Amino acid sequence: MTTAVFAPSRLEARARLVLPGLLLVVLALLPTAGLTPNLIRLLFITFVWVTASLGWNLLGGFTGQVSFGFAVFYGLGAYTAALMIDRGVNPYLSFLGAALIPALASFFIGLPTFRLRGPYFAIATIGVSEATRVIMNNLAITGGASGFRIVEHRPFRQVDHYYTALAMAALAVAVSFLIQHSKFGMGLRAIKQDEEAAADLGVNPYAYKLAIHAVAAALTGMAGGVFARYAAFIYPQGVFSFQTSVYILLMPVIGGIGTVWGAVLGGVVFGMVEEQLVANFPQIHLLLYGSLLILIILAEPDGLAGLLGKLFRRLRTPR
Amino acid sequence: MTFVDFLNLLIAALLLAGIYAVMSVGMTVIYGVMKIVNLAHAGFMMMGAYFAYELYQRLHLDPILAALLAFPFFFLVGVAVHWLLVRWLPHSDRPTLQSLLLMFGLWLVLQNIGYLIWGNTDRSILSPRTLALVHLGPIIISSLRLVVFVAAAGCMAVLEIALSRTWFGRSVRALIQNRYAGRIVGVDDEKTARLTFGMGIAFAGVAGALLATLYSFDPDFGRPFLLRAFVIIVLGGLESVSGVALGALILALVETFSILFVPASYQPAISFALLVVVLVVLPGGIAGLWAKRRRLA
Amino acid sequence: MATPILEVEKLTKYFGGLAAVKDVSFAVPEQHIYGFIGPNGAGKTTLFNMIAGALEPSAGHIRSRGKDVTGHRPFSLVKSGIARTHQIVCPFRAMTVLENVQVAAHFGRKNITRTAAARDHARQVLAWVGLDHQADTLAANISLGDQKRLELARALATDPELLLCDEICGGLNPKETRAMLDLLERIRQNGTTIMYVEHDVKAIMAVCDHVMVLNYGQKLAEGKPEEIQNDPAVIEAYLGKAGSQKKGSRPVA
Numbered sequence: 001m002t003t004a005v006f007a008p009s010r011l012e013a014r015a016r017l018v019l020p021g022l023l024l025v026v027l028a029l030l031p032t033a034g035l036t037p038n039l040i041r042l043l044f045i046t047f048v049w050v051t052a053s054l055g056w057n058l059l060g061g062f063t064g065q066v067s068f069g070f071a072v073f074y075g076l077g078a079y080t081a082a083l084m085i086d087r088g089v090n091p092y093l094s095f096l097g098a099a100l101i102p103a104l105a106s107f108f109i110g111l112p113t114f115r116l117r118g119p120y121f122a123i124a125t126i127g128v129s130e131a132t133r134v135i136m137n138n139l140a141i142t143g144g145a146s147g148f149r150i151v152e153h154r155p156f157r158q159v160d161h162y163y164t165a166l167a168m169a170a171l172a173v174a175v176s177f178l179i180q181h182s183k184f185g186m187g188l189r190a191i192k193q194d195e196e197a198a199a200d201l202g203v204n205p206y207a208y209k210l211a212i213h214a215v216a217a218a219l220t221g222m223a224g225g226v227f228a229r230y231a232a233f234i235y236p237q238g239v240f241s242f243q244t245s246v247y248i249l250l251m252p253v254i255g256g257i258g259t260v261w262g263a264v265l266g267g268v269v270f271g272m273v274e275e276q277l278v279a280n281f282p283q284i285h286l287l288l289y290g291s292l293l294i295l296i297i298l299a300e301p302d303g304l305a306g307l308l309g310k311l312f313r314r315l316r317t318p319r
Numbered sequence: 320m321t322f323v324d325f326l327n328l329l330i331a332a333l334l335l336a337g338i339y340a341v342m343s344v345g346m347t348v349i350y351g352v353m354k355i356v357n358l359a360h361a362g363f364m365m366m367g368a369y370f371a372y373e374l375y376q377r378l379h380l381d382p383i384l385a386a387l388l389a390f391p392f393f394f395l396v397g398v399a400v401h402w403l404l405v406r407w408l409p410h411s412d413r414p415t416l417q418s419l420l421l422m423f424g425l426w427l428v429l430q431n432i433g434y435l436i437w438g439n440t441d442r443s444i445l446s447p448r449t450l451a452l453v454h455l456g457p458i459i460i461s462s463l464r465l466v467v468f469v470a471a472a473g474c475m476a477v478l479e480i481a482l483s484r485t486w487f488g489r490s491v492r493a494l495i496q497n498r499y500a501g502r503i504v505g506v507d508d509e510k511t512a513r514l515t516f517g518m519g520i521a522f523a524g525v526a527g528a529l530l531a532t533l534y535s536f537d538p539d540f541g542r543p544f545l546l547r548a549f550v551i552i553v554l555g556g557l558e559s560v561s562g563v564a565l566g567a568l569i570l571a572l573v574e575t576f577s578i579l580f581v582p583a584s585y586q587p588a589i590s591f592a593l594l595v596v597v598l599v600v601l602p603g604g605i606a607g608l609w610a611k612r613r614r615l616a
Numbered sequence: 617m618a619t620p621i622l623e624v625e626k627l628t629k630y631f632g633g634l635a636a637v638k639d640v641s642f643a644v645p646e647q648h649i650y651g652f653i654g655p656n657g658a659g660k661t662t663l664f665n666m667i668a669g670a671l672e673p674s675a676g677h678i679r680s681r682g683k684d685v686t687g688h689r690p691f692s693l694v695k696s697g698i699a700r701t702h703q704i705v706c707p708f709r710a711m712t713v714l715e716n717v718q719v720a721a722h723f724g725r726k727n728i729t730r731t732a733a734a735r736d737h738a739r740q741v742l743a744w745v746g747l748d749h750q751a752d753t754l755a756a757n758i759s760l761g762d763q764k765r766l767e768l769a770r771a772l773a774t775d776p777e778l779l780l781c782d783e784i785c786g787g788l789n790p791k792e793t794r795a796m797l798d799l800l801e802r803i804r805q806n807g808t809t810i811m812y813v814e815h816d817v818k819a820i821m822a823v824c825d826h827v828m829v830l831n832y833g834q835k836l837a838e839g840k841p842e843e844i845q846n847d848p849a850v851i852e853a854y855l856g857k858a859g860s861q862k863k864g865s866r867p868v869a
Contacts, residue, residue, distance in 0.1 A: 066419055112598040116553075119356035119414040123549040124598075127591035130546060134588045183722045183729050190719045193708040200668070200702075202694035202723030202774055242542065246427070253420060283435055290427030297421045298407050 020173065027166055031159050040162050046271025047165035048227045053251035053267035054172040054260070055219030058212050060249065061258035062185065064118070064192030065209060069125030070220050071244035072109065072132045073102035077221025078228035078239045079142055082150045091152065091229055095164070098225025099218035106217035110210045117195070129245050136236040147235030150228065161230045168226055172219050176260040179215070188212055192258075220248065247274075250289055254296060256305030265305050320579065323457045332568075332575035334464040337471035338529050339567035343548040343555075344478060345522030347563050350552075351495035352515040354414045355405070358422040360523045360548065361541025362429030363393060367527025368536045369437060375444050382444050383470055386528035390474075390521045397520025400425070401513045412498055426541075433538030443535035467529050474525055478518075479560050487514055543587060550590045554597060569593075619682055621646045621778050621809045622667070622698075627676035629662050629833075636662040637833045639676070644778070649800060649810045651824030651841075653817055655853070659833040660813045661703065664782050667811070668700040669693045680778070697725055697777035701770075701784055705763040707755035713766055714738055714751040717773045724774025741773045745799060761792045765799075772803065779803065781812045785819050797823045821845065829853070 031040060052074060060066050077098035084094035113124040136142050143149075179185045187208050190198035195205045228234050238244075251270045256262020277285045300307050342364065349357045367389050374385040404425065408418050451462040482488035490511040493501035502508055530536070530544065547570060555566025570590060577589050620643035629637045637659040644650045652660050665671040667678055669690040678686045680696050688696070708716050717738035721728050728734040742748045747765050750758050755766060764784055771779055781800065785793045793816070800823055804810055814820050820827060821841045828838040829850050837847045844850055 064416060066416060068423075112595045115598050118416075119419045120549075120553070122419055123356065123358075123546070124594060126542070127546050127549070127594055130543070131588040131591040134585060138582075138584050181731065183731065183734065186715070186719050186722055186731070186734075189711065189715075190708055193710055194706055196670070196690075197702075197706040197708065198719070199690040200694070200700055201720040201770055202691050202725075203719070204689075204691045257416075284431060286427050286434070287431035290424045290431060293424030293427065294404065294421060297417050297424065298404065301417060 024166075024170055028163070031162055037158070040159070042272065042275070044162050044165045044230065045227075045275075046268055047162075047169040048223045049247070049251060049271040049274075050169045050264050050267030051165075051172040051223040051226075052220045052248045053255065053263045053270070054169075054176050055216045055223065056248045057252040057257070057260070057263035058176065058179065058216040058219070059209075061252055061263060062180065062192065063188045063209060063212050065114075065213075066119070066122040066249070067125040068122060068242075068245050068249060069109070069129040069132075070216075070248040071129055071240050071242065072105065073217040073220040074224035074227075074244055074248065075132070075136065075236065075240035076102045076105055077224030078234050079136075079148070079224075080221070081225030082148055082228045082234055083141070085152055085229060086148075086150055088153055091154075091156075092164075094229075095168075095222055095225045098228075099222040102217040102221030102224075103214040106213045107210060110213045114206055114209045114213075125245075126242075129240070129242060133236060133240040133242075136240050142236050145235065145237065147233060147238075150232045150234070152229070152232070161226075164229075165226050168222055173260060173264065175215065175219065176263070179212075180260060184208075184211075246289075250293065252303075254289075254292055254303055256303030257301075259302075259305055262303050262305035265308075266303065269304065326458055328575050328579075329572075330458065330460055331464070332571045334460070334468040335575060336564070336568040336571035337468040337475075338526065338533070339547060339551060339571050340564045341471045341474050341522060341529065342526035342544055343551040343567060344475065344560060344563045345519040345526065346548050347552055347560075348491065348515055348522075349519035350414075352491055353405075353418075353512050354412060355408075355418040355422065356414055357519060357523075358419065358545070359400075359425040359429060360422075360519070361545035362426040362433075363396070363520050363523035364527035364530065364541040364544055365433055365536065365538055366396075366429060367393060367524035368531035368540055369433065369442075370524060371528035371531045372442055372444055372536075375446070382446055382528070382532045383466055386470060386525055386532070389524040389528040393524025394517040394521035396524070397517035398513055400520065401516040405516060406509070406513070430538050430541075437538060439537055441535045441537050444532050446532070449532075463532060467532060470529060474522070475560065475564065478522075482560065487511070491515055543590075547590045550594045550597075553594060620644055621681060622811070623677075623679040623682075624667065625677040625679070627663065627666060627678065628674050629659075629666060629671060630674045635833050637666070637830075640830070640833075640835050641676075642828060642835070642838065644809060644811060645826075646809055647804060647807065648825045649804050649812055649823055651820040651827040652811070652813045652830060653815075653820050653827060654830035654836070656815075657832075658830040660830055661782060662833075663830070664700070664780055664811070664813055668698065668780050691723070694724055694774050694776075695727075697775070698780065699724070699771040699774045699776035699778075700780040701764075701767040701782055703783040703786060705760070705767045707763055707766055707770075709754070709756035711755055712752050713747060713755055713758065713762075713769075714742065716755050716766055717741055717769050720770040720773035724776075726775045738773055741769050745769045745772065760787055764788065764796065768796075768799065772808075776808060778809045778811065781810060781814075783814055784812075785814060785816060793819060 030043070052070065055073070056067065056070050080101040081091070081094040081098040084097050085091050109128050113121055113128065116124050137145060179188070187198065187203045190201065190203055191205045191208055199205055224239060228239070247270065251266035252263040253266070255264065255266020255269065277288065281288065296303055302309070346357055346360050349355055370389050370392065371382050371385040374380040374388065375382050404421065408421060409415065448463045448466065453460045453462045453465060482491060490501070490506045493504070493506050494508060494511055498508065527541070551563060551566035551570050554569055555562035555564070570593065573593050574589050577586070581589060622644040624643070625641050626639045627637060627641070628635065628639055640663060652663070654660050662671065666673045669688050672687050676686070677684060680698060683696065685693060685696055685698070708719070714735065718734045721734040721737040721741070726737065728737060739748065739751065742751055745765050745768055747762060747769055750762055755763070758766065768781070768784060785796050788796060797819060800810060800812065812820065812824060824841055826838065827841050827844045829836040829844060831853045836853055837844060837850050839847070
């Protein structure tokens with residue numbers, strides 16, 4: 001009986017690997033298919049946003065701790081990579097630094113702020129974000145208000161950016177799924193629903209929040225680092241801005257908070273439309289995001305992924 | 320620093336505390352009754368600032384009077400927002416993710432509307448009072464700050480009376496203590512929530528309008544003040560108006576005296592630094608300190 | 617008698633200036649069902665919350681198998697083999713019944729890392745408490761009786777030596793209560809010691825080996841159920857309320 005129960009689910013698990021694998025292969029082959037440089041660039045930016053979105057989703061979606069402070073990790077990652085590359089470190093090694101430094105910072109941020117529950121944590125992260133931006137803007141090492149230009153000394157191809165970002169996004173998806181289907185993920189889900197009850201069953205909420213905060217910070221920081229190498233110029237008011245935090249939060253919420261594909265979908269939609277939106281409706285793009293957020297919260301809390309899921313189910317069962 | 324300098328700073332801090340209290344109390348009542356953390360508070364403060372600005376520019380209304388007019392105006396706005404959006408949220412006795420994100424979305428919308436109407440240039444309200452000073456011997460007080468303080472203190476007094484003497488106040492206090500029991504004894508929680516939300520937004524509007532007489536502003540005006548309001552709430556606890564007043568006083572003192580030690584470019588980070596200190600040293604806020612004292616006694 | 621599984625020494629809790637629990641001491645022997653009764657506000661739940669780590673005692677000590685666990689947080693108490701159920705059930709509503717128990721299997725004393733193994737353990741516990749037919753239902757969608765059982769199943773899945781049951785029969789009908797008490801008896805026979813708080817005196821007397829009566833935060837009496845039933849002080853303070861009311865002399869604080 002046990003095998004009867006388990007065999008189909010194992011098959012299902014394999015089937016679940018097929019589609020993402022196929023997607024990865026297609027995306028990896030795309031640059032050879034003669035895409036325009038502009039489209040390649042757009043995909044690159046999308047991968048960066050998808051990674052950050054997945055990072056936020058680990059803390060906000062899986063664990064229920066909404067943070068308005070992820071620009072801190074994005075910015076720290078960007079500057080870590082920038083400073084390392086500028087000093088002649090191998091860029092891929094610098095991306096590792098771009099993950100580690102924000103993860104370290106996440107502890108210093110989490111130790112005091114995770115004493116606060118739910119929405120209080122959320123507001124405190126606005127403070128973290130503000131304080132970090134103020135400090136970074138005043139430090140000489142960041143180039144201050146005039147910014148920092150990254151000079152890369154080794155030769156490389158433009159398409160390297162694309163593959164780096166693709167690999168990173170794939171890593172973020174894999175990490176998210178591994179966590180979701182592990183003991184660690186079960187603990188996070190329990191904390192999201194009822195912290196006290198989780199603690200009564202042996203989960204240490206404080207330690208678990210700190211741990212997932214670090215993983216989320218590492219992914220987001222790496223996204224910042226990969227973006228910084230591509231942009232070749234960064235400044236504190238940009239990468240550390242509140243707007244960056246807002247974008248990183250909006251993606252998973254719009255896409256479908258708490259699910260891996262929701263966060264990916266949010267990142268893709270955002271990456272694809274953000275530039276067009278800013279270019280065509282510079283006056284009202286915040287208004288559009290805000291309204292979309294209100295609409296999703298009141299009408300479809302599971303986001304675009306939830307909406308697609310419902311449509312799909314309706315199509316499968318004709319009546 | 321001479322003693323007179325010290326007195327001057329002390330008075331400046333006291334005067335600042337008044338406006339800080341008004342700014343925070345709106346968030347406190349909404350949280351107490353509805354368990355909603357109103358991030359849109361920042362947006363309504365910004366709107367309050369422009370409300371006073373427009374009345375002053377177009378109708379040459381005294382900005383302080385404009386601030387008082389903001390109360391009924393933003394009260395109605397708050398009731399409307401509650402009717403349109405907030406009442407559709409799932410009911411909960413705990414703060415929910417949805418309510419937090421809804422208010423955040425509303426903040427984004429308000430901010431964008433601000434940019435659409437007024438652009439991103441800094442505005443300020445310069446009235447004849449702006450630079451006037453009151454001399455009390457060696458002590459110099461900005462008369463504008465004094466007037467703002469009086470207006471703020473008046474608002475707090477009215478709130479205290481409304482909470483302690485009226486039907487509405489009793490309902491609010493009942494729901495803050497125990498929503499479920501309040502409902503059982505016949506408190507109309509929908510109606511109370513609607514009025515509370517209106518009042519919370521009204522206080523945001525008044526606070527914004529008063530702040531606009533002191534500082535320049537743009538559509539992102541509310542954010543640093545939202546943070547300060549939050550620090551005050553954590554400091555003072557959520558239970559009472561007097562807690563908020565105490566928290567406001569502490570933050571105002573720390574900010575005012577920090578100019579002696581901290582470079583101006585780091586000033587925006589002061590309130591957050593205070594928050595971290597409070598969280599690390601006094602996890603229960605000032606209220607927690609009192610509780611500990613009592614236990615030792 | 618071997619070392620008691622739990623020793624409580626002069627445990628005290630003040631709320632403001634009021635003592636909710638004052639100088640309560642007792643020892644729970646292994647494999648007993650140790651009951652607590654007392655009028656409303658006698659301090660039963662406060663006492664429980666301190667032992668379960670939800671409240672920090674103002675004074676006194678709690679020892680588990682001789683090891684001092686005073687003031688330990690709930691998640692570390694679980695690792696020392698102390699688990700609890702709540703008077704007001706608090707399932708993870710967006711998880712299935714099985715997943716609820718799986719969390720306990722992962723993070724309890726067994727500390728199971730592999731999800732499949734934790735699932736198997738959770739299934740066994742569910743079958744044992746008779747909830748396996750609901751395994752794949754969302755916890756929000758089962759009846760109150762089943763939610764109480766789920767509460768118990770989660771606590772059991774942490775593999776406790778000592779189980780604290782707070783009003784596990786509250787809100788259940790007589791038939792469900794009977795079944796729940798049978799389940800407690802089976803848990804004890806399986807080697808788990810139980811501390812049991814219940815408002816319903818009959819339920820306590822039916823199942824407990826040893827009973828303590830609390831009144832105004834202090835120990836009024838303790839002993840075997842039949843001794844307690846005949847104790848004049850207990851009758852005065854608790855069982856004989858109606859009698860003392862007639863005389864117009866209800867005990868006052």
